[in-house]
Amino acid sequence: MVAETLAIGRDYPFIRNIESPLTRDMLRPLDPRCHTVQFSQALTESDYRTLSDWIGQYPSVTLRAYGSYDGSIRDLDFLRFFPSLHKFSADALYHSLQSIEGLDYLPASATLLGLGQTKKKLSLKPLGRFTGLRRLYLEGQTKDIDVISDLTSLRSLTLRSITLPDLSVLQPLTQLRALDLKLGGTRDLTLLPTIGQLDYLELWMVRGLHDLSPIAELKSLSYLFLQSLKQVTKLPDFSRLTKLQTVWLENMKGLTDLSPLLTAPALRQIAVIDMAHLHPEAVGILAKHPALQQVLPGLGSNRKNEAVRKLVGVPSGEGWSKPDILQVD
CATH class of the missing domain: 3.80.10.10 (Ribonuclease Inhibitor)
Known part of the structure; x- marks a missing residue:
């Protein structure tokens, strides 16, 4: 899963790092090999909207929230700005992430989701609505893990530290x-x-x-x-x-x-x-x-x-x- 291979702190052809304030360089066209656009601290609402419009051009690319070294990513409510996003990962948020209820803002037709380990055990029940999910990565999340049984469209599943x-x-x-x-x-x-x-x-x-x-x-x-x-x-x-x-x-x-x-x-x-x-x-x-x-x-x-x-x-x-x-x- 993306959490295991992504570099931090610089761009590679496969990854685009962004942060607020967004710049023209951050939003330059993606290399065709790019599979992930990622940010490590919360963006402004305006930047979330801009990012949503821009990443909509790249439906095969995963949006990744990670790190939160400043503690600013505490939930996934920012996903309200991404109603058409089909690939999303939230990982390396062990200390800061307190809720994944914001997944409800994603379309039920999402195809890829990744959730990393968190200090607070989070219920996986919000995953139940993604009945068309094709790929799922879970790390250390076991609360209500029986919900996986409902994801009958899954083609690829990774369970780490579970x-x-x-x-x-x-x-x-x-x-x-x-x-x-x-x-x-x-x-x-x-x-x-x-x-x-x-x-x-x-x-x-x-x-x-x-x-x-x-x-x-x-x-x-x-x-x-x-x-x-x-x-x-x-x-x-x-x-x-x-x-x-x-x-x-x-x-x-x-x-x-x-x-x-x-x-x-x-x-x-x-x-x-x-x-x-x-x-x-x-x-x-x-x-x-x-x-x-x-x-x-x-x-x-x-x-x-x-x-x-x-x-x-x-x-x-x-x-x-x-x-x-x-x-x-």
């Missing part, structure tokens, strides 16, 4: 294509195969998670991303995952046997990053995979990485990107 007893709240999301579980302690993945038609799954630093066996039933999965799962010591059998093409393994210190990857019939790309505990031979077994086209080794030294390349005999993967499903409107 612990669920199981995944039953996600079962109604029949159209879900991408699921990210980051941090938190959601250990029970038993219901994972009953959720949507997942193309992409990311599990990152999920505390206490050790059993990945439900992944073996995700027949629509094409991209699997696993990072920093300390208690995972075994990969599942991938033989039923006939669409799985990419596996990214990063800082998976408990893994020593990569041979289950050989069971994935369509596997084309494998990344093994920050895995210095492995010997080149442990990755070299992937040379036996008939469909493999790229291996990106990260075993802690150039010597070991070069040994992997020679053993596997396929090019290193460069410039990998996550699938298009994560860019849904």
